[in-house]
Amino acid sequence: MRKIVILTGAGISAESGLGTFRDEGGLWARHRIEDVATPEGFARDPALVQGFYNARRMQAAKAAPNAAHHALARLEAEFAGAVVIVTQNVDGLHEAAGSRAVIHMHGTLAGALCADCGHRWDAPPEMSPAHACPACAMPAARPDVVWFGEMPYFMEEIWTHLEEADLFVSIGTSGNVYPAAAFAQHAMRAGADTLELNLEPSVNARDFAQARHGKASEIVPQWVQEILARA
Structure with missing residues (x-):
């Protein structure tokens, strides 16, 4: 096995205290997705x-980062082949754990984007509608995250990685959000084995040849240990 491509979703960061928009009582529960995670919501307020x-x-x-993040960083460091992490998460926990080959398909909270000229820069701890772009000076700063209705980043690169994968692994994803929900089928058509590691079966669980269910902090380190023991 020469290349492992891993998709991570909100489930891998949940045990680090970062809730998903399906959690009750968290940040997402206080707002409608349409109001805070769409271009239209940003234009309105x-x-x-x-x-x-x-x-x-x-x-x-x-x-x-929790044990799952650290395990994936260990896999990247010790596996003889290539390990690529494609994450739907906008946190920096993979990098904090030591992973380097991370593709943020939905952007990052650490980034700012000018909605006027497209310039990107490091986001300050707090941004406001009056925050000016350092390149064009327009008050058009927004978080550099992909909202519903927008195209995820780096898609051509991601499709290529999936086509080159010997093993595709999905960790902590619901299977509800496209195009990521189609990754397993795409990788399988290109000849990859597929594995789902999740708290419970995702809505596209049938797309995976194998599955393990449980907390990410438990099942991901176990799986990584098995991979490295076989290498």
């Missing part, structure tokens, strides 16, 4: 959206 992402940025800054 940029102050609300900026405040929401300021809170998420603060929450992510306090979080620490």
